[in-house]
Amino acid sequence: KAFADEQLTHLKSLLQGQIVTMMGQTGAGKSTLLNHLAPELDLATGEISTALKRGRHTTRKVSLLNVAGAWIADTPGFSSYETFEMTVEELPNFFPEMKKISGECKFRGCLHLKEPKCAVKDAVKNGIIMKSRYDNYVQFHNLIADQKPDYSKNKK
Structure with a gap:
């Protein structure tokens, strides 16, 4: 209990003054x-x-709540991501820390995965970009790359 209380106090201090989405x-x-x-x-x-063996969608709408000095959007849960409306080439633009240094990569259009002399991978290795952020990027990249095309969108 004391450990949990300490963690909640620490989390409240991190949230202070932030705008956060719970999803x-x-x-x-x-x-x-x-x-x-x-x-x-x-x-x-x-x-x-x-x-x-899953939740029951108790939260039905997005609510903006003032919690511990932060604005937090509590959102309904989801079963899984269905589609991403972006390409693997667009994905790096959604990671500002990667976009900022991607111009230093050897190859234009670097996807920061297997390319040699990649500034992003070097930044991860040197602790400039958090490894967890890079891991999330790779996970999203794989989800987009493995996604089956939705041909119904092209029907007229």
Whole structure:
């Protein structure tokens, strides 16, 4: 209990003055975490379905909440990402720290994966870009690259 209280206090200090979105899979505990941060919110939470082994979509709309001096958007959960409306070439633009130094890569259009002399991979190796951010980038890249084309969008 003391450790959990210490973690919540630390999280509150990190949130102070920030604008944050809580998003994740259904049943991940987004609203539960917000209730721990601000018990007065008394947000509805649900149990994980034993039959489906997943959450039950307790949060039904986006709510903007003032919690611990931060504005937090509590969002409904999702089962999975269906599609990404971007290409793997556009993805690096959504990672500002990577976009900022990508001009230093040896190859124009570097995707920061297997290319030699990549400034982004060097920045990750040297601790300039957080490894977790780069890992997220690679995960999103793979999701986009593996996504099946939606031919129905081209129908007239």
